[in-house]
Amino acid sequence: MFSTRKMWLIFLLYLFPYANTAQDIIFGQNKFTEYQIGNMSLIITVPHGGSKQPSTIPSRDCGCWDMSSSKCFFTHNCPPGTIKDSINCKVSTVKDLYTLETALNLGKEIQKITGGYHPHIIINHLSRSKLDVNREKDEATFGVPEAEQAWDEFMQFINTAKSYSPKGLLIDVHGHAHPENWIELGYLISKQNLDSGAFTAADSSILFLSKESYNIPFETLLRGDRSLGNNIQEQNKKYLCVPSPTHPGPSGGNYFKGGYIVKTHGSKDNGQVDAVQIELPRWIRDSSERPIFCAALAKAISNFYNFHFK
Template identity: 35%
Template sequence: MRILFFLFVSAGVLQAQTAELETYIEVRPGTLPIILTVPHGGSLKPANVLARRYGVTGTDSNTIPLAEMIIEELATRYGGKPHAIISRLHRTKLDPNRELEEAAQGDPISIAAWHRFHDSAQKACDSVMKKSGMGLLLDIHGHRHLDQRIELGYLIQGDQLKHSDAELNADAALIASSCIRDLDKRSPQSFAELVRGPQSLGGLLESQGFRCLPSPSKTSPAFMAGYFSGVYDVSAHGSRKGGTVSAIQVECPWNNVRDTPEHQRRFAVALAESLGVYFEVHFGRKLR
Protein backbone atom coordinates (compact mmCIF):
# COMPACT_ATOMS: atom_id res chain seq x y z
CA MET A 1 0.00 0.00 0.00
CA ARG A 2 2.85 2.40 0.85
CA ILE A 3 4.50 1.69 -2.50
CA LEU A 4 1.26 2.45 -4.35
CA PHE A 5 0.83 5.67 -2.38
CA PHE A 6 4.42 6.70 -3.17
CA LEU A 7 3.92 6.00 -6.86
CA PHE A 8 0.65 7.95 -6.86
CA VAL A 9 2.26 10.95 -5.17
CA SER A 10 5.30 10.80 -7.45
CA ALA A 11 3.10 10.70 -10.54
CA GLY A 12 1.18 13.72 -9.26
CA VAL A 13 4.37 15.67 -8.60
CA LEU A 14 5.73 14.80 -12.06
CA GLN A 15 2.48 15.88 -13.70
CA ALA A 16 2.52 19.17 -11.80
CA GLN A 17 6.15 19.79 -12.77
CA THR A 18 5.38 19.05 -16.42
CA ALA A 19 2.45 21.47 -16.42
CA GLU A 20 4.64 24.08 -14.76
CA LEU A 21 7.34 23.74 -17.41
CA GLU A 22 4.75 23.92 -20.19
CA THR A 23 3.64 27.24 -18.71
CA TYR A 24 7.18 28.56 -18.53
CA ILE A 25 8.34 27.35 -21.97
CA GLU A 26 5.65 27.45 -24.65
CA VAL A 27 6.19 25.09 -27.57
CA ARG A 28 4.16 25.32 -30.78
CA PRO A 29 4.70 22.82 -33.59
CA GLY A 30 4.62 24.24 -37.11
CA THR A 31 4.48 23.20 -40.73
CA LEU A 32 6.72 25.78 -42.42
CA PRO A 33 10.53 25.29 -42.61
CA ILE A 34 10.92 28.20 -40.18
CA ILE A 35 11.54 28.15 -36.43
CA LEU A 36 11.05 31.17 -34.17
CA THR A 37 12.74 31.26 -30.78
CA VAL A 38 11.88 34.04 -28.32
CA PRO A 39 14.14 33.77 -25.26
CA HIS A 40 13.88 37.15 -23.52
CA GLY A 41 10.30 38.38 -23.73
CA GLY A 42 8.84 36.61 -20.70
CA SER A 43 7.38 38.27 -17.62
CA LEU A 44 6.77 35.37 -15.19
CA LYS A 45 8.65 35.56 -11.88
CA PRO A 46 7.55 32.48 -9.91
CA ALA A 47 8.55 32.62 -6.27
CA ASN A 48 9.78 29.01 -6.31
CA VAL A 49 12.43 29.83 -8.95
CA LEU A 50 15.58 31.49 -7.63
CA ALA A 51 16.69 34.77 -9.16
CA ARG A 52 19.83 34.72 -11.27
CA ARG A 53 22.78 36.26 -9.45
CA TYR A 54 24.78 37.54 -12.43
CA GLY A 55 24.46 38.20 -16.13
CA VAL A 56 22.08 40.40 -18.10
CA THR A 57 18.53 40.38 -16.70
CA GLY A 58 16.68 42.98 -18.78
CA THR A 59 13.56 42.01 -20.73
CA ASP A 60 13.27 42.35 -24.51
CA SER A 61 9.92 44.08 -24.22
CA ASN A 62 7.16 43.25 -26.72
CA THR A 63 9.11 40.51 -28.48
CA ILE A 64 6.39 37.95 -27.68
CA PRO A 65 3.50 39.94 -29.22
CA LEU A 66 5.81 40.75 -32.13
CA ALA A 67 6.49 37.04 -32.64
CA GLU A 68 2.74 36.35 -32.46
CA MET A 69 2.20 38.79 -35.32
CA ILE A 70 5.03 37.24 -37.35
CA ILE A 71 3.36 33.83 -36.93
CA GLU A 72 0.04 35.26 -38.11
CA GLU A 73 1.53 36.99 -41.15
CA LEU A 74 3.45 33.89 -42.21
CA ALA A 75 0.26 31.83 -41.91
CA THR A 76 -1.69 34.35 -43.98
CA ARG A 77 0.83 34.34 -46.83
CA TYR A 78 2.12 30.78 -46.91
CA GLY A 79 -0.68 28.61 -45.56
CA GLY A 80 1.24 27.27 -42.58
CA LYS A 81 2.80 28.34 -39.32
CA PRO A 82 6.42 28.34 -38.17
CA HIS A 83 7.53 26.27 -35.22
CA ALA A 84 7.79 28.51 -32.15
CA ILE A 85 9.55 28.15 -28.80
CA ILE A 86 8.81 30.97 -26.38
CA SER A 87 10.20 31.49 -22.88
CA ARG A 88 7.55 33.00 -20.61
CA LEU A 89 9.98 33.28 -17.69
CA HIS A 90 11.45 36.67 -16.92
CA ARG A 91 15.14 36.93 -17.65
CA THR A 92 15.83 37.37 -13.93
CA LYS A 93 14.79 33.70 -13.62
CA LEU A 94 16.17 32.20 -16.83
CA ASP A 95 18.20 33.30 -19.84
CA PRO A 96 17.80 30.60 -22.53
CA ASN A 97 20.26 32.43 -24.79
CA ARG A 98 23.22 31.45 -22.63
CA GLU A 99 24.94 28.21 -21.77
CA LEU A 100 23.28 26.30 -18.95
CA GLU A 101 25.49 27.45 -16.06
CA GLU A 102 24.93 31.15 -16.66
CA ALA A 103 21.37 30.65 -17.92
CA ALA A 104 19.93 28.88 -14.86
CA GLN A 105 22.63 29.29 -12.17
CA GLY A 106 21.84 26.06 -10.39
CA ASP A 107 18.10 26.41 -9.85
CA PRO A 108 16.50 23.02 -10.67
CA ILE A 109 13.33 24.47 -12.24
CA SER A 110 15.34 26.88 -14.37
CA ILE A 111 17.59 24.02 -15.45
CA ALA A 112 14.57 21.96 -16.50
CA ALA A 113 13.08 24.96 -18.33
CA TRP A 114 16.37 25.56 -20.17
CA HIS A 115 16.41 21.94 -21.31
CA ARG A 116 12.79 22.16 -22.46
CA PHE A 117 13.59 25.30 -24.48
CA HIS A 118 16.61 23.84 -26.24
CA ASP A 119 15.33 20.28 -26.59
CA SER A 120 12.20 21.69 -28.21
CA ALA A 121 14.23 23.94 -30.51
CA GLN A 122 16.34 20.99 -31.61
CA LYS A 123 13.26 18.81 -32.16
CA ALA A 124 11.80 21.58 -34.31
CA CYS A 125 15.03 21.73 -36.33
CA ASP A 126 15.01 17.94 -36.73
CA SER A 127 11.37 18.06 -37.86
CA VAL A 128 12.13 20.76 -40.43
CA MET A 129 15.14 18.85 -41.77
CA LYS A 130 13.14 15.63 -42.04
CA LYS A 131 10.18 17.25 -43.79
CA SER A 132 11.80 19.97 -45.90
CA GLY A 133 15.49 19.09 -45.99
CA MET A 134 16.51 22.60 -44.94
CA GLY A 135 15.19 25.57 -43.00
CA LEU A 136 15.79 28.77 -41.09
CA LEU A 137 15.67 29.61 -37.38
CA LEU A 138 15.07 33.22 -36.37
CA ASP A 139 15.99 34.13 -32.79
CA ILE A 140 13.85 37.18 -31.92
CA HIS A 141 15.33 39.84 -29.62
CA GLY A 142 15.13 43.53 -28.82
CA HIS A 143 17.84 46.17 -28.40
CA ARG A 144 18.06 49.84 -27.36
CA HIS A 145 21.21 50.93 -29.16
CA LEU A 146 21.40 54.55 -30.21
CA ASP A 147 21.40 53.55 -33.87
CA GLN A 148 17.86 52.21 -34.14
CA ARG A 149 18.36 49.60 -36.84
CA ILE A 150 17.33 45.98 -37.09
CA GLU A 151 20.54 44.11 -36.29
CA LEU A 152 20.99 40.73 -37.92
CA GLY A 153 23.47 38.40 -36.24
CA TYR A 154 25.30 35.68 -38.18
CA LEU A 155 28.05 35.03 -35.58
CA ILE A 156 30.21 37.52 -37.49
CA GLN A 157 31.73 40.16 -35.24
CA GLY A 158 31.36 43.85 -36.03
CA ASP A 159 35.07 44.23 -36.78
CA GLN A 160 34.88 41.34 -39.24
CA LEU A 161 32.03 43.06 -41.09
CA LYS A 162 34.41 45.92 -41.81
CA HIS A 163 36.26 43.62 -44.21
CA SER A 164 35.64 44.00 -47.92
CA ASP A 165 33.28 41.66 -49.78
CA ALA A 166 36.27 39.96 -51.38
CA GLU A 167 37.86 39.38 -47.96
CA LEU A 168 34.61 37.97 -46.51
CA ASN A 169 34.18 35.62 -49.46
CA ALA A 170 37.76 34.38 -49.17
CA ASP A 171 37.63 33.74 -45.41
CA ALA A 172 36.73 30.05 -45.29
CA ALA A 173 37.14 29.84 -41.51
CA LEU A 174 34.75 32.76 -40.97
CA ILE A 175 32.14 31.24 -43.28
CA ALA A 176 32.45 27.86 -41.57
CA SER A 177 31.96 29.45 -38.13
CA SER A 178 28.83 31.37 -39.12
CA CYS A 179 25.33 30.17 -38.24
CA ILE A 180 24.37 30.25 -41.95
CA ARG A 181 27.14 27.87 -42.96
CA ASP A 182 24.80 25.46 -44.76
CA LEU A 183 22.81 28.22 -46.43
CA ASP A 184 26.02 29.64 -47.89
CA LYS A 185 26.53 26.32 -49.67
CA ARG A 186 22.99 26.41 -51.09
CA SER A 187 22.68 30.03 -52.08
CA PRO A 188 23.67 30.99 -55.65
CA GLN A 189 24.98 34.26 -54.25
CA SER A 190 28.31 34.90 -52.55
CA PHE A 191 28.68 34.88 -48.77
CA ALA A 192 29.02 38.68 -48.68
CA GLU A 193 25.83 39.05 -50.75
CA LEU A 194 24.04 36.62 -48.45
CA VAL A 195 25.04 38.72 -45.44
CA ARG A 196 24.62 42.28 -46.74
CA GLY A 197 23.64 42.28 -50.42
CA PRO A 198 20.36 43.58 -51.89
CA GLN A 199 18.72 40.15 -51.40
CA SER A 200 20.16 39.49 -47.96
CA LEU A 201 17.58 39.57 -45.18
CA GLY A 202 18.82 43.07 -44.30
CA GLY A 203 18.56 44.18 -47.92
CA LEU A 204 15.04 42.79 -48.32
CA LEU A 205 13.86 44.41 -45.09
CA GLU A 206 15.37 47.73 -46.16
CA SER A 207 13.37 47.53 -49.39
CA GLN A 208 10.32 47.35 -47.09
CA GLY A 209 11.36 50.53 -45.27
CA PHE A 210 13.34 49.16 -42.29
CA ARG A 211 16.93 50.27 -41.66
CA CYS A 212 19.15 47.23 -41.06
CA LEU A 213 22.69 46.20 -40.14
CA PRO A 214 24.34 44.56 -42.04
CA SER A 215 22.69 45.67 -45.26
CA PRO A 216 23.61 47.43 -48.51
CA SER A 217 23.24 50.82 -46.80
CA LYS A 218 25.09 49.84 -43.59
CA THR A 219 27.61 47.10 -44.17
CA SER A 220 29.23 47.27 -40.73
CA PRO A 221 28.70 49.03 -37.40
CA ALA A 222 30.24 52.43 -36.77
CA PHE A 223 33.27 52.76 -34.49
CA MET A 224 32.35 51.94 -30.87
CA ALA A 225 28.68 51.46 -31.85
CA GLY A 226 26.64 48.64 -30.37
CA TYR A 227 25.95 45.56 -32.49
CA PHE A 228 24.74 42.08 -31.49
CA SER A 229 26.31 39.42 -33.71
CA GLY A 230 24.52 36.42 -32.16
CA VAL A 231 24.96 34.32 -29.04
CA TYR A 232 24.01 30.85 -27.82
CA ASP A 233 20.71 30.09 -29.60
CA VAL A 234 21.94 30.64 -33.15
CA SER A 235 25.21 28.88 -32.34
CA ALA A 236 23.49 25.84 -30.86
CA HIS A 237 20.75 25.47 -33.46
CA GLY A 238 22.15 27.04 -36.61
CA SER A 239 24.28 25.20 -39.16
CA ARG A 240 27.61 26.22 -37.62
CA LYS A 241 28.04 22.75 -36.12
CA GLY A 242 26.30 20.85 -38.90
CA GLY A 243 22.75 20.21 -40.00
CA THR A 244 20.76 22.04 -42.65
CA VAL A 245 18.90 24.59 -40.54
CA SER A 246 20.64 27.95 -40.65
CA ALA A 247 19.97 30.65 -38.06
CA ILE A 248 19.89 34.43 -37.73
CA GLN A 249 19.62 36.49 -34.55
CA VAL A 250 17.06 39.23 -35.24
CA GLU A 251 17.60 42.19 -32.91
CA CYS A 252 14.66 44.57 -33.16
CA PRO A 253 14.98 48.22 -32.10
CA TRP A 254 12.34 49.80 -29.89
CA ASN A 255 11.46 52.74 -32.12
CA ASN A 256 9.17 51.92 -35.04
CA VAL A 257 9.34 48.16 -34.52
CA ARG A 258 8.50 47.09 -30.94
CA ASP A 259 7.03 50.27 -29.47
CA THR A 260 3.40 50.02 -30.68
CA PRO A 261 1.11 47.28 -32.01
CA GLU A 262 0.85 49.17 -35.30
CA HIS A 263 4.62 49.18 -35.75
CA GLN A 264 4.89 45.54 -34.67
CA ARG A 265 2.34 44.58 -37.32
CA ARG A 266 4.12 46.60 -40.00
CA PHE A 267 7.41 44.84 -39.24
CA ALA A 268 5.72 41.42 -39.13
CA VAL A 269 4.25 42.05 -42.59
CA ALA A 270 7.62 43.17 -43.94
CA LEU A 271 9.48 40.19 -42.46
CA ALA A 272 6.92 37.69 -43.77
CA GLU A 273 7.10 39.15 -47.26
CA SER A 274 10.89 39.31 -47.15
CA LEU A 275 11.15 35.67 -46.09
CA GLY A 276 9.14 34.59 -49.12
CA VAL A 277 11.72 36.19 -51.41
CA TYR A 278 14.62 35.04 -49.22
CA PHE A 279 13.62 31.39 -49.49
CA GLU A 280 13.18 31.55 -53.25
CA VAL A 281 16.52 33.28 -53.82
CA HIS A 282 18.75 31.47 -51.33
CA PHE A 283 17.04 28.16 -50.56
CA GLY A 284 15.73 27.73 -54.10
CA ARG A 285 12.19 26.93 -52.97
CA LYS A 286 8.88 28.61 -52.32
CA LEU A 287 7.59 28.81 -48.77
CA ARG A 288 4.00 27.94 -49.62
Protein backbone atom coordinates (compact mmCIF):
# COMPACT_ATOMS: atom_id res chain seq x y z
CA MET A 1 0.00 0.00 0.00
CA PHE A 2 1.28 3.47 -0.88
CA SER A 3 2.14 5.87 1.91
CA THR A 4 0.40 9.26 1.89
CA ARG A 5 3.70 10.85 0.87
CA LYS A 6 4.09 8.57 -2.17
CA MET A 7 0.47 9.10 -3.20
CA TRP A 8 0.99 12.86 -3.18
CA LEU A 9 4.21 12.47 -5.15
CA ILE A 10 2.45 10.41 -7.84
CA PHE A 11 -0.36 12.99 -7.99
CA LEU A 12 2.13 15.81 -8.49
CA LEU A 13 4.10 13.82 -11.07
CA TYR A 14 0.88 13.58 -13.07
CA LEU A 15 0.38 17.35 -12.88
CA PHE A 16 4.02 18.35 -13.35
CA PRO A 17 6.07 16.29 -15.83
CA TYR A 18 9.54 17.58 -14.88
CA ALA A 19 10.19 15.45 -11.82
CA ASN A 20 13.27 13.84 -10.33
CA THR A 21 11.96 11.02 -8.16
CA ALA A 22 15.43 10.04 -6.95
CA GLN A 23 15.84 13.39 -5.24
CA ASP A 24 12.15 14.00 -4.59
CA ILE A 25 12.25 17.26 -6.51
CA ILE A 26 9.38 18.41 -8.70
CA PHE A 27 9.55 21.22 -11.25
CA GLY A 28 6.65 23.13 -12.72
CA GLN A 29 6.30 23.81 -16.42
CA ASN A 30 9.51 25.16 -17.99
CA LYS A 31 11.17 24.72 -14.59
CA PHE A 32 9.94 28.15 -13.52
CA THR A 33 9.01 26.73 -10.11
CA GLU A 34 10.62 24.04 -7.97
CA TYR A 35 9.44 21.95 -5.05
CA GLN A 36 11.97 20.04 -2.94
CA ILE A 37 9.82 17.65 -0.96
CA GLY A 38 10.62 17.52 2.74
CA ASN A 39 9.98 15.00 5.50
CA MET A 40 9.07 17.34 8.35
CA SER A 41 6.36 19.94 8.93
CA LEU A 42 8.66 22.86 8.14
CA ILE A 43 8.25 24.76 4.87
CA ILE A 44 10.70 27.29 3.40
CA THR A 45 9.52 29.49 0.53
CA VAL A 46 11.71 31.66 -1.72
CA PRO A 47 9.54 34.02 -3.80
CA HIS A 48 12.03 36.69 -4.93
CA GLY A 49 15.33 34.89 -5.52
CA GLY A 50 14.78 33.88 -9.14
CA SER A 51 16.78 35.02 -12.17
CA LYS A 52 15.03 33.55 -15.22
CA GLN A 53 13.78 36.16 -17.69
CA PRO A 54 12.06 34.37 -20.59
CA SER A 55 11.21 36.61 -23.52
CA THR A 56 7.76 34.99 -23.73
CA ILE A 57 6.74 36.74 -20.49
CA PRO A 58 6.67 40.55 -20.77
CA SER A 59 8.28 42.36 -17.88
CA ARG A 60 5.96 43.73 -15.22
CA ASP A 61 5.75 47.50 -15.10
CA CYS A 62 3.28 49.85 -13.45
CA GLY A 63 -0.43 49.13 -13.45
CA CYS A 64 -3.26 51.11 -15.02
CA TRP A 65 -4.93 53.72 -12.82
CA ASP A 66 -8.68 54.35 -12.98
CA MET A 67 -9.17 57.79 -11.49
CA SER A 68 -12.96 57.46 -11.24
CA SER A 69 -12.78 54.35 -9.03
CA SER A 70 -9.29 54.93 -7.53
CA LYS A 71 -8.42 51.40 -8.59
CA CYS A 72 -5.42 49.80 -10.27
CA PHE A 73 -5.71 47.29 -13.09
CA PHE A 74 -2.54 45.24 -13.45
CA THR A 75 -2.31 44.51 -17.13
CA HIS A 76 0.01 45.41 -20.00
CA ASN A 77 -2.85 46.79 -22.08
CA CYS A 78 -4.77 49.41 -20.15
CA PRO A 79 -8.59 49.22 -20.25
CA PRO A 80 -10.43 52.25 -21.64
CA GLY A 81 -10.49 55.13 -19.19
CA THR A 82 -7.27 54.10 -17.43
CA ILE A 83 -3.64 55.13 -17.85
CA LYS A 84 -0.28 53.68 -16.82
CA ASP A 85 0.59 55.21 -13.45
CA SER A 86 3.93 54.47 -11.79
CA ILE A 87 2.94 56.30 -8.61
CA ASN A 88 -0.52 54.98 -7.75
CA CYS A 89 0.04 51.57 -9.38
CA LYS A 90 3.72 50.99 -8.70
CA VAL A 91 5.00 47.40 -8.67
CA SER A 92 8.16 45.95 -7.16
CA THR A 93 10.57 44.19 -9.53
CA VAL A 94 13.85 44.13 -7.56
CA LYS A 95 15.40 40.72 -6.87
CA ASP A 96 16.14 39.72 -3.26
CA LEU A 97 19.81 38.89 -3.80
CA TYR A 98 21.12 35.61 -2.39
CA THR A 99 17.84 34.59 -0.77
CA LEU A 100 17.78 31.41 -2.86
CA GLU A 101 21.32 30.56 -1.77
CA THR A 102 20.38 31.36 1.83
CA ALA A 103 17.32 29.11 1.77
CA LEU A 104 19.21 26.16 0.28
CA ASN A 105 22.04 26.59 2.78
CA LEU A 106 19.51 26.78 5.59
CA GLY A 107 17.86 23.56 4.43
CA LYS A 108 21.21 21.73 4.52
CA GLU A 109 21.99 23.04 8.01
CA ILE A 110 18.60 21.90 9.30
CA GLN A 111 19.21 18.47 7.81
CA LYS A 112 22.57 18.28 9.60
CA ILE A 113 21.28 19.08 13.05
CA THR A 114 18.10 17.00 12.79
CA GLY A 115 19.83 13.81 11.69
CA GLY A 116 18.39 13.71 8.18
CA TYR A 117 15.08 15.55 8.42
CA HIS A 118 14.77 18.24 5.80
CA PRO A 119 12.21 20.97 5.21
CA HIS A 120 10.00 21.38 2.17
CA ILE A 121 11.59 24.08 -0.02
CA ILE A 122 9.52 25.91 -2.64
CA ILE A 123 11.26 28.19 -5.12
CA ASN A 124 10.19 30.68 -7.77
CA HIS A 125 12.95 30.73 -10.39
CA LEU A 126 11.43 33.54 -12.43
CA SER A 127 12.81 37.02 -12.04
CA ARG A 128 10.59 39.31 -10.00
CA SER A 129 10.31 41.49 -13.11
CA LYS A 130 8.38 38.59 -14.68
CA LEU A 131 6.48 37.23 -11.67
CA ASP A 132 6.03 38.23 -8.04
CA VAL A 133 4.45 35.30 -6.19
CA ASN A 134 4.19 37.33 -2.99
CA ARG A 135 1.32 39.36 -4.48
CA GLU A 136 -2.28 38.78 -5.48
CA LYS A 137 -2.45 36.94 -8.77
CA ASP A 138 -3.35 39.92 -10.96
CA GLU A 139 -0.52 42.12 -9.69
CA ALA A 140 1.84 39.14 -9.64
CA THR A 141 1.29 38.10 -13.25
CA PHE A 142 -0.29 41.00 -15.20
CA GLY A 143 -2.57 38.37 -16.73
CA VAL A 144 0.20 36.66 -18.72
CA PRO A 145 -0.76 32.94 -19.03
CA GLU A 146 2.78 31.55 -18.46
CA ALA A 147 3.19 33.70 -15.38
CA GLU A 148 -0.26 32.73 -14.12
CA GLN A 149 0.60 29.06 -14.46
CA ALA A 150 3.83 29.51 -12.51
CA TRP A 151 1.93 31.42 -9.79
CA ASP A 152 -0.62 28.60 -9.57
CA GLU A 153 2.13 25.99 -9.34
CA PHE A 154 3.94 27.85 -6.57
CA MET A 155 0.75 28.10 -4.49
CA GLN A 156 -0.14 24.46 -5.17
CA PHE A 157 3.31 23.36 -4.04
CA ILE A 158 2.78 25.21 -0.75
CA ASN A 159 -0.65 23.62 -0.30
CA THR A 160 0.83 20.20 -0.99
CA ALA A 161 3.61 20.74 1.54
CA LYS A 162 1.02 21.84 4.11
CA SER A 163 -1.02 18.70 3.49
CA TYR A 164 1.71 16.42 4.84
CA SER A 165 1.17 17.42 8.46
CA PRO A 166 -1.79 18.64 10.51
CA LYS A 167 0.25 21.57 11.80
CA GLY A 168 3.58 23.16 10.99
CA LEU A 169 5.67 26.26 10.35
CA LEU A 170 6.32 28.18 7.12
CA ILE A 171 9.34 30.48 6.82
CA ASP A 172 9.15 32.93 3.89
CA VAL A 173 12.67 34.13 3.03
CA HIS A 174 13.27 37.70 1.83
CA GLY A 175 15.97 40.36 1.73
CA HIS A 176 15.72 44.04 2.63
CA ALA A 177 17.89 47.13 2.20
CA HIS A 178 16.82 49.08 5.28
CA PRO A 179 19.60 51.08 6.95
CA GLU A 180 18.90 49.53 10.37
CA ASN A 181 20.47 46.26 9.14
CA TRP A 182 18.40 44.17 11.53
CA ILE A 183 16.45 40.96 10.90
CA GLU A 184 12.75 41.67 10.47
CA LEU A 185 10.29 38.93 11.40
CA GLY A 186 6.87 39.60 9.86
CA TYR A 187 3.74 38.27 11.56
CA LEU A 188 1.22 40.61 9.78
CA ILE A 189 1.34 43.10 12.64
CA SER A 190 2.23 46.62 11.49
CA LYS A 191 5.21 48.50 12.84
CA GLN A 192 2.88 51.08 14.38
CA ASN A 193 0.98 48.39 16.27
CA LEU A 194 4.18 46.67 17.37
CA ASP A 195 5.40 49.97 18.79
CA SER A 196 2.09 50.80 20.49
CA GLY A 197 1.24 47.27 21.62
CA ALA A 198 -2.16 47.50 19.92
CA PHE A 199 -2.43 43.93 18.67
CA THR A 200 -3.77 40.50 19.55
CA ALA A 201 -2.98 36.96 18.43
CA ALA A 202 -5.95 37.15 16.06
CA ASP A 203 -4.10 39.82 14.09
CA SER A 204 -1.14 37.55 13.43
CA SER A 205 0.02 34.75 11.14
CA ILE A 206 0.75 32.56 14.19
CA LEU A 207 -2.79 32.46 15.56
CA PHE A 208 -2.89 28.66 15.68
CA LEU A 209 0.36 28.55 17.65
CA SER A 210 -1.16 30.96 20.14
CA LYS A 211 -4.24 28.75 20.51
CA GLU A 212 -2.10 25.64 20.96
CA SER A 213 0.12 27.42 23.49
CA TYR A 214 -2.81 28.76 25.50
CA ASN A 215 -0.74 28.72 28.69
CA ILE A 216 1.87 31.05 27.17
CA PRO A 217 1.02 34.75 26.69
CA PHE A 218 0.98 35.81 23.06
CA GLU A 219 3.44 38.57 23.85
CA THR A 220 5.92 35.87 24.94
CA LEU A 221 5.44 33.92 21.69
CA LEU A 222 5.75 37.03 19.53
CA ARG A 223 8.69 38.84 21.13
CA GLY A 224 9.46 37.23 24.47
CA ASP A 225 11.69 34.38 25.51
CA ARG A 226 9.64 31.83 23.52
CA SER A 227 9.79 33.85 20.30
CA LEU A 228 11.68 33.06 17.12
CA GLY A 229 13.46 36.41 17.45
CA ASN A 230 14.81 35.46 20.85
CA ASN A 231 15.91 32.05 19.58
CA ILE A 232 17.88 33.72 16.79
CA GLN A 233 19.52 36.26 19.07
CA GLU A 234 20.48 33.54 21.53
CA GLN A 235 22.66 32.02 18.81
CA ASN A 236 24.56 35.27 18.29
CA LYS A 237 23.80 38.71 19.72
CA LYS A 238 24.88 40.43 16.51
CA TYR A 239 21.77 39.05 14.77
CA LEU A 240 19.38 41.69 16.09
CA CYS A 241 15.74 40.82 15.46
CA VAL A 242 12.50 42.81 15.40
CA PRO A 243 10.37 41.78 17.22
CA SER A 244 12.38 40.26 20.07
CA PRO A 245 12.91 40.89 23.80
CA THR A 246 15.61 43.49 23.06
CA HIS A 247 13.75 45.07 20.12
CA PRO A 248 10.01 44.55 20.74
CA GLY A 249 9.20 46.93 17.88
CA PRO A 250 11.04 49.00 15.28
CA SER A 251 10.61 52.21 17.35
CA GLY A 252 9.59 54.14 14.26
CA GLY A 253 12.24 52.53 12.07
CA ASN A 254 11.83 50.47 8.93
CA TYR A 255 10.03 47.13 9.13
CA PHE A 256 8.17 44.76 6.79
CA LYS A 257 5.18 43.11 8.46
CA GLY A 258 4.75 40.26 5.95
CA GLY A 259 3.02 39.88 2.61
CA TYR A 260 0.70 37.70 0.56
CA ILE A 261 2.34 34.32 1.27
CA VAL A 262 2.32 34.75 5.05
CA LYS A 263 -1.20 36.18 4.95
CA THR A 264 -2.59 33.42 2.73
CA HIS A 265 -0.72 30.40 4.06
CA GLY A 266 -0.35 31.36 7.72
CA SER A 267 -2.99 30.64 10.34
CA LYS A 268 -4.53 34.11 10.67
CA ASP A 269 -7.70 33.26 8.79
CA ASN A 270 -7.68 29.46 8.88
CA GLY A 271 -5.55 26.34 9.08
CA GLN A 272 -2.92 24.99 11.42
CA VAL A 273 0.27 26.09 9.68
CA ASP A 274 1.83 29.20 11.19
CA ALA A 275 3.94 31.50 9.02
CA VAL A 276 6.71 34.05 9.47
CA GLN A 277 8.25 36.32 6.84
CA ILE A 278 11.97 36.68 7.55
CA GLU A 279 13.60 39.76 6.04
CA LEU A 280 17.40 39.61 6.01
CA PRO A 281 19.80 42.54 5.59
CA ARG A 282 22.36 42.33 2.79
CA TRP A 283 25.38 41.76 5.08
CA ILE A 284 23.83 38.54 6.36
CA ARG A 285 23.09 37.26 2.85
CA ASP A 286 26.62 37.91 1.53
CA SER A 287 28.84 34.88 1.01
CA SER A 288 31.16 35.68 3.94
CA GLU A 289 28.39 35.74 6.57
CA ARG A 290 25.77 33.49 4.97
CA PRO A 291 27.07 30.06 6.12
CA ILE A 292 27.63 31.32 9.67
CA PHE A 293 24.17 32.83 9.82
CA CYS A 294 22.45 29.80 8.26
CA ALA A 295 24.00 27.51 10.88
CA ALA A 296 22.74 29.84 13.61
CA LEU A 297 19.30 30.24 12.02
CA ALA A 298 18.95 26.47 11.61
CA LYS A 299 19.57 25.97 15.34
CA ALA A 300 17.17 28.78 16.21
CA ILE A 301 14.40 27.44 13.97
CA SER A 302 14.97 23.90 15.22
CA ASN A 303 14.71 25.03 18.84
CA PHE A 304 11.57 27.04 18.08
CA TYR A 305 10.14 24.20 15.99
CA ASN A 306 10.89 21.47 18.55
CA PHE A 307 9.30 23.42 21.35
CA HIS A 308 6.14 24.36 19.49
CA PHE A 309 5.54 21.95 16.62
CA LYS A 310 6.81 18.45 17.46
